[in-house]
Each structure stands twice: as C-alpha cells, then as structure tokens.
Amino acid sequence: MTRSSLEVEWEDQPDDPGSEDLGYDLDDWEQIRATGTESEKFLYLPDDEEMLREEAFIVAEPTAVADLLDNR
Incomplete structure (x- = not known):
C-alpha cells in the first residue's frame, strides 16, 4: 500500500x-x-472597540473554556 503525498x-x-x-x-x-x-457563565469581549461594533463576542459556560497556557 502506498501513501498519498497528502x-x-x-x-x-x-x-x-x-x-x-x-x-x-x-x-x-x-x-x-x-x-x-x-453566575457560572461568562461573556468575552474584545479589547478592540471596532471588533465589538462588528458584534464580536462570546458567551460560554466554564466547561467550554480552556486556558491555553494550562492546556498545551
């Protein structure tokens, strides 16, 4: 069996x-x-106000969020 280049x-x-x-x-x-x-739900807002005007936000429960520094 040969493997494809992909x-x-x-x-x-x-x-x-x-x-x-x-x-x-x-x-x-x-x-x-x-x-x-x-109270265990969080809202994440961008620091850049222009992104906020473009409706950039996230609502998440704690189980849906992982700190990437701790979970590499």
Missing part, C-alpha cells in the same frame, strides 16, 4: 504549529462573569 505532507506537519502557521491573529479579550442566577 498523507505524507500531513504527517510531516508539526504537532504544535505556531498560530501564524494556522492563519490566526492573537487578540486580547476581557472575561466578564455574568450576573444573576447563571
């Missing part, structure tokens, strides 16, 4: 690629705990 290329990729290799731009977001009965 399989070989895939296996040659690093296990932990840099964010720039994936096309990601790192950005700072602020974590705000929701008030009321659902």
Whole structure:
C-alpha cells in the first residue's frame, strides 16, 4: 500500500504549529462573569472597540473554556 503525498505532507506537519502557521491573529479579550442566577457563565469581549461594533463576542459556560497556557 502506498501513501498519498497528502498523507505524507500531513504527517510531516508539526504537532504544535505556531498560530501564524494556522492563519490566526492573537487578540486580547476581557472575561466578564455574568450576573444573576447563571453566575457560572461568562461573556468575552474584545479589547478592540471596532471588533465589538462588528458584534464580536462570546458567551460560554466554564466547561467550554480552556486556558491555553494550562492546556498545551
């Protein structure tokens, strides 16, 4: 059985690629705990006000969020 060039290329990729290799731009977001009965929910807002105007935000439960510094 021969491996395709795509399989070989895939296996040659690093296990932990840099964010720039994936096309990601790192950005700072602020974590705000929701008030009321659902105090374990968070709202994440970008520091860049222009992104906020473009409706960039995330609402997440604690189980849906992982600190990337702790979970490498």
